[in-house]
Each structure stands twice: as structure tokens, then as C-alpha cells.
Amino acid sequence: MGLGPFRLTEVAHSLASRSLIRNFCIIAHIDHGKSTLADRLLESAGAVSQRDMREQVLDTMDLERERGITIKAQAVRLNYEASDGRSYVLNLIDTPGHVDFSYEVSRSLAACEGAVLLVDANQGVQAQTVANAYLAVEAGLEIIPVVNKIDLPSAEPERAAEELARVVGGDPADTVFISAKTGEGVDELTERIVEVIHPPSGEEDLPLSALIFDSYYDLYRGVVCYVRVVEGSITAGERVVFMATGEKRDAAEIGVLTPGSVPVDTLVAGEVGYLITGAKEIDRVRVGDTVTSAYRPAVVPLRGYTDPRPMVFAGIFPTDGDDYPRLREALEKLQLNDASLQIAPEFSQALGFGFRCGFLGLLHMEIVRERLEREYDLDLVTTSPSVAYRVTLPGDEPVEVRSPADFPAAGREMVVEEPWIKALVLVPPEHLGAVMEIFTSRRGELGPLNYLGTERVELTCRLPLAEVVFDFYDRLKSKTRGFASLDYEPDGYQPSDLVKVDLLLNGSAVDAFSAVVHRPQAYAYGKEMVTRLKDLIPRQLFDVPIQAAIGSRVISRETIRAKRKDVLAKCYGGDVTRKKKLLARQKEGKRRMKMVGSVEVPSEAFVAALRVRD
């Protein structure tokens, strides 16, 4: 994004001497104040006029502003007069903190020499503090440990500093203490950035190689790439090649983000900016690719990224089948700005035509769904999320099964593997027991404990991803009174005893309700779903049996009794209009129903499994 509603305040792009450039990102656990710190830095550089200033100004998407979280990383260039009398160029990237978007963090790190690692003075080190710190260390970045929110009455800055020092292996005395809210300590931090973070290396005279670390799609200008020039230089108008795809294009416009986009003539090694070639096909211009010159190409591309693998899959269907083409168009448009969103057409007997979509996590899924509903005015049914299983039938190659509907029926001979993750939980010692209990009940294999000071334990655990997809996080939070934080990463596949549980309404299986579950849990799951559906599906004009079954074996059943009364008590002269409105509202409610056979099922019922379990 980045081309938000900014007016240009100052266009000061002089070719900075490379020794005066500092490229860094701000990383932290969710809500520890990254975007607020970015606000202060922008302010002190005078990058945003008073009029345009607002909280978390870099969070420009409506959803980011509403939810108060960063979803997309955001780059911005600032000028800074340091106390040594020199004028520095700071290229800052504000990153998201939520685990679903850690891919954004990794990409940002590759464009930087340093990272400001924030920790909330009240909350101390949390799971994404650790996870992001490790990512920064792996990327070889200089880390500046910072304790934020020292203005809070409940702040414990020293403790936070100690925990932080343990994570990054430094001395607590090196910590900078700030309040991103009041601005206290921010100048000292900026001085530290200039002092500690290395200027970028790289040779202007070498052939161009620039890393595309992010991109987005602009309706009028096509694909806009965010690039970090690593070697050489790029000049407006020159012919460039995208090395992975071989696509040749003119660099129609290059520029910097201040945070409004400001065109420049050249970007040289060490600088960060944007590149527009007019390309409309996002797949020809991929994030992680290297841009080089068509006349004097680099020999080897830079190390790119591995594409993020979707972790969870769910079906998205229009409530009204006629909206299918609009849904496809909307998903394709969203994909232009979100490479991690995968889509494939899917047909469900219950729900008609739709898409099976792959997401980085549940938050990602929720955000996609909300954007579809709001920005494209679609009325959708989302099925309960599942993971991708690897199924091998005798004599066949393994196939990936992303929808329970495609899972082979029970009783067939097969090998099923499911994805596992390595989870990292940070928790105060008094809640450790609760966390271990949750892990064990979810088939977890506990790893070693690591004490970060006396107040916090780091616990690792391997467990099936499917156990985490549903309500794991909520449960973890509630059992630890909000004190535990979680991070995870994929950790391979493992064979498992899994079965498909079908749900039958009025005698016929509803494909959208099928789920793959660990065999020992199948009975409890079936019972839970049957009860849940009984509450969710309104009474119909006839009795509706609900059954859960493994293959042809029914494991649980309930009946929704036919409704007996559906009539207003009164309808007199005084309120004909009101009664009509009431009936019309009830009718609207019915529009959100899907006809499954002859049964009316509310859209919400299809995500019922989300709230099921325990």
C-alpha cells in the first residue's frame, strides 16, 4: 500500500551518500506499539503534515484501522538530522505482529540491515517477540532492543529489558526505553539507529540487482513493486528484466515513499523505493524476484523468498448462486494484493459453486472474508476451515486433500498424513500447568522448557496443525487469563489415524459439513456437531433427523421437531404497517438461509465447527 491519503510535505530526495542511509524495520509482538513508534518517527522527520497526522498513520486499510492492527508491512523514507550534524536517510518498514503475517516480516527483514525489536513494558517478552527476534538474527540483522510503553503505570521496564536481553543474547544495559505514545526516548532511539545499524553495503558500479520485497496492485498503474536496490542502480525509463520470469519491461516510474509516493530519477545500491512498469499481470512480477538491467544483467539473482504456504483451507460460496462470477472476480482482485491467498474452484452439492481457498491462518481467513463482503458487497457462506491432508491409496502417488469432501470414505485402505507444527508458547510459570494440559489434550509432544527470568517460561511443543486451527488460541488465552502468547511454524507431515465424519440432514449427507478428525475424537465430535446443528437449524415444517456417521455407521443422532407455531398473535388496524415490516424482516433472515435438499440451513451453521469442541 503506501500511496494513502497523504499530501506531499517535503520532497527531499538527494542522492544520499550510502554511508548516510539506514535501512531498518520495526518488529514486535502484536500490539506492542510498532505503528505508533512509526508515527513518532514520521512526525519528528516532518514527513506528514499536522493535518494528515492520525494514530497509526501507516495503517491505511479500512480493516487495519478498524481492528487497530497492521496487516500489511509498510515502507517509508524519512530524513533525519542527527546530532553529529549530518542528514541521514532512514528507510523504515513497519511490520505486522500477528502470527498469520509473519511472512510479511521475513520479507521486510531482507530489505534491511537492522531491526528495532520492541517489547511492551507491561507485557514483557511474548511469543512473536521471540519468533521475530529469531528471524532477524537468522537474517543477520543488527538488533536494537527497545522497551516501549514506559509511560504505563503498570510498566516494568527493567524486567522487560532483562527478558529481552535473554532473547537476543545481549546486555540489558543496551536497551533503549521509550514511550511511543508520549515520544519520550524516541530521539535517543533514532540516534541509536544511526549509530548502531550499518549503512548498506553494495556497489553502485556493479550490474543492477534489486529485490522485490513487496508489491501491490493499483487499479490505474498496475503492479507497484517495493524494491531494495542491492547492487548497481536503477534509472527511470531504463529497460529492466524480472529474473525469475524473464519478463522485460520499462521502468516507467521509480520513486520513494515519504509516505506519499515521490518519483525520483535513480535509486542506487542501498536504497529502498518503488518501481512501476505498467505490468498488469501480477504473476509476471513476483515478490522475491530480482530486478536487473536488460542491457547489463546480473548473473545470479538474489536469494528470494519461499512462497508462504497456506496453513488452513475453507470453502467460500456465494449465498446466492448467481453471485459466483462476482465472487471469482473479487477473489482474483484480492489475490493481486495478497500473494498468500490461494484459490481453486470447488463444487459442493449443498452450496453450489464456490472456491476452496488457502489462508495463512484464521485471522487471514477472517480478513479475506470480511473484505469480500464489504468491498465487494457479497453475501457469503464460509465452511469450517481444515488443513491439507496427504492421502496415499495403495499403489498410488500421495495426493493432497484440502477439503474433507474429497477425503476417501472410511473403510478404504490408505495412509493419511497430516501437517504438524512447532509451537512456541510464552507464559508466566504459574500458568505453565494449564498450557501443558492443553497441549497434551491436543496430541502435543512437549519439548524442553526455557526460563526467561523468573516471570516467564518458554515452552515448545510439536502438535498437529489441525488441533490449533479451531479454537486453540482462545482456549489458551482463557486458561491462562490472557497471559500466554503463541507462535508456530510448519514442521512437516506425520502419519495419523484419521477418519471422515459425515453429517446427514434428513437422511442425506451434506458435503459442506464433513470433517476429518482423529479417530479417538470422532464420536465426541459427531455428538457435538449434531447437538450444535440442532440448535443452529431452525425448526422446519417437518421433522428433520440429524445424524453423524463414519461411512455407513451412524455414531450420533438428534431430531429437529417440526415447528408448531409461527403466527403473530395480533394484526389489527393499529399496526398493519409494523406487522408487515416485521414479516419482511423475518423474510430477509430467510434470505441468508441455504436450501440443503428441502431443509433451510442458516449460513452461520456452516462454520459451526469453528465454535465446537470442548
Place this chain on the structure above:
Amino acid sequence: MNPSGGLLPPDDPRLADQARKWRSAYLHIPFCEEVCPYCDFAVVAGRDQLASRYGEALVAEIRSAPVWGPLDAVNFGGGTPSRMAPELLEKILQVLSSRLGLRKGAEVSLEANPEDWTLQKAESLVAAGFNRVSLGAQSFDAEVLSYLGRRHTPAQIVRAVTAARKAGFVSVNMDLIMGSPPESASSWTETLQRALENNPDHLSTYSLTVEPGTVLWKTVRAGASPPDSDRQAECWEEADRECARAGLVRYEVSNAARPGHPCRYNLSVWGQGEYLGFGNGAHSFRDGRRWENLRGVERYLDTVESGRSPNRRFESIDGWAAETERVLLGIRRRAGVRTGRAGGALWESPKGRELRRAGILGLHGDRLVVERPLLTDEVSRAILTLPPPDSACLG
């Protein structure tokens, strides 16, 4: 009063269809002693001192009514009209009949609460021209009455009926509320029994409904148990049976009457007859338009006293809207409704076919009838879903 509909049974289709030509007036009297927890009418409690001012305002509003009439039915509703001085009610009725005219034998009805209904009051009202009273009996179970926030005893109901009869009211109705949470099956049986023992000419049985914004709604939202709709279905079935046994014919979802005693005012509304409403929150329907009066008592008074019209929210009910509304209202009657364009469209629609299969919708000659009245709203919603026909066919 000539008995309503002569000797036609209350559910006779001819009676239902005649009602379309009737004209009626509704007069709203908003005063109550307390607001009952389930009530969402335009009422005020503890403001009886406004009564004479309010009476004057009603008179003024009636005097500025269009030339229209004569009236076949007059209904004083509320609120609690019986709280108002009989002289005041008489004056209002007089102004009404001199302005709009009363047809000979017109129904002149008022609602009354048992606790303020005396023989003396009843006699004055008969003398003033009233011939029908509708008593808010609600229940013969003291616990249920107290749950409903009612301020009378079962004994007072019996005394009120006796007083009405003695004073010479031609038609006596009782309202009952069924299926409130503290009401057991046997309590409802007892309430029905005792109501019928008093030989009402008309009996209305309403399921307790949780209306948004009421005190009841708030307590239910806070976790109190709502009325059980299956229980209410059972109550309704029992009432249907017992009324029939007692010679009362159920002619609408919630209403039963002895031959000659169906409520003319309500028949007129269900038959799409025209009515004018006076007083705060009153609705009117005339010349293809419906409108309502300002709902707040004070605002109503201020507006009328300063010579302005309290009417607002005019809504035009014509063409297809009028046709669907005809079916929507008429279908609540046991006599059903002439099929017509909307009824025909409903009958042939996919939803209509489903309702036929489920035994809910039936055709008796040229009339559409709901065979299972407890599921009437299935039909009502289907009517509202009918697509308007091409304007070419509308004529």
C-alpha cells in the same frame, strides 16, 4: 345494535367480504395505571390529569376530520378507555357521531380493565351509546396475573362481566393471554374454563409475545425464560377446541364469537375496510393511503392544540401492494380470502406448492384458506415474497 352479520356464522365468507365496505373509527385513550411489562402500545402511566385536555384534543381532531361516514363500527382502545370519565367518553362519541354519523345498529365498543369497571360506569356508558365492551381479563390465575403486571383479581373479572351484562351491553368480550412462563397446562385449562363459564359473546386468546423495548423483553434478554412457543401451540389448540364446544366460532387466528357477535371493527380491518384513527399513535386507512398520528401524548397534544395536524408517515397502499395486503390480512380469517391475483400467484408459486404439500394452504371454491392457522406466517411471508406482476398485466 343489530347483531353483527345478522344470523350469519362469524366465519361466514359473505360476512368477511361485506366488511370491505364498512367504515369505522378508532379512538385511542392512552392512559393506564401502570405500564404492563409486556405492553408496547402508545400508553402513559400516572398522567390521568391530562385526561380532560386529551379529550378536548380528540374532539378538536374529530372536528377537523374530512366529511366521511356514516360509521359501521367505533372502537375506543388504549390504553384503558375505562379510566376516562364516562361523561368525557360520551362527549367524544357525540362529536364523532355528529361529525361522521353512526349507521343504525353500529357497533360502539370500548376496552375496559376489570379493576375500574363498575356497574354505575357501565350504565352511564350504555346510556351514552356504547353497546360492546372488551374486558382485559387475561387470566384467572393470580400468579399469572401478577407475572403479567395486572392489577385485578380473578373475582374482579367475574364482577365486571356481571356488571356489563346488567347494564345492558349487547356484546361482552374477554381478552386472555396464553402461554406466559408461569402458566401451567392446568392453569390455562382453568382460565379457559372459567372464562367460558361466564358466557362471553366473544373471546380473544393471544399468545404472550415479547415485543422489543418492553420490560419483558429486557428481562428475557437478561436471561429470564421467554414464553415457550410449543406450549402456546398447545394452549391455542385447547382454546380452539373448548370455544367450539361452548358454541363460540373461531373466525380469526386469535378470535372466537357467538353467532351475531364477531367484532365488526376488526372484521372491517381484515376485510380491508376503511378506518379513521384519532388520538396519539392512532392509524388510519382511507383512499388507498395509510397514515399514523404522532405517538407521544405531549407532542400529540401540543400539535393538535396549536391547530396543526398530528398525521404523518403517509403510505400509499395501491395496485399490487393493496392486492397483496388484501390477501395478507384476509388470510388470518377462517373464511379465508377470495383468491384474486395475489392469491392465485401464491397458489402457483413454488413456495405455495410447498405450503400445499405441507397441508398449510388450501383452496375452498374460489377462496384461499390457511388450514393450519398456527402456521399462518409461513403463508404471510410467502405473500410478501411474491414478485409484482408485469406492469402490463396490472391494468
